[in-house]
Amino acid sequence: MPTAKELAAELLAVDPPGPPTRLFVRAWKREVFLVDPTADIRDEWDIFRQDHRGRPASWRAKLASLLLCDADGHRLYTAADVPALGKLRHAGLHEIFEAGAKLLDTTDADVEEAAKN
Numbered sequence: 518m519p520t521a522k523e524l525a526a527e528l529l530a531v532d533p534p535g536p537p538t539r540l541f542v543r544a545w546k547r548e549v550f551l552v553d554p555t556a557d558i559r560d561e562w563d564i565f566r567q568d569h570r571g572r573p574a575s576w577r578a579k580l581a582s583l584l585l586c587d588a589d590g591h592r593l594y595t596a597a598d599v600p601a602l603g604k605l606r607h608a609g610l611h612e613i614f615e616a617g618a619k620l621l622d623t624t625d626a627d628v629e630e631a632a633k634n
Contacts, residue, residue: 544608
């Protein structure tokens with residue numbers, strides 16, 4: 518019978534994040550990487566959606582800040598970078614948003630619902 522510490526270690530090893538997803542962003546004519554979302558990332562996205570319900574927000578920039586990473590899966594941005602990301606042209610962020618929404622199992626309709634409620 519495993520000890521509590523051994524069991525805890527086993528459970529943490531059951532479902533580690535996978536490798537980043539490669540995405541060619543046509544608008545930027547370059548490849549980027551999107552992190553394999555963890556529960557913490559999904560929670561941060563859900564909290565953002567809840568906190569901004571019914572108000573305009575930088576939805577695409579926020580999702581990009583959560584998911585853009587280097588080839589090793591290290592996130593490139595934090596919440597503090599969302600305003601700067603929001604200044605980028607729409608096309609590239611929209612491509613990232615579409616791919617990221619699939620990774621997070623969320624939809625444009627979820628975001629539209631949060632924005633109008």
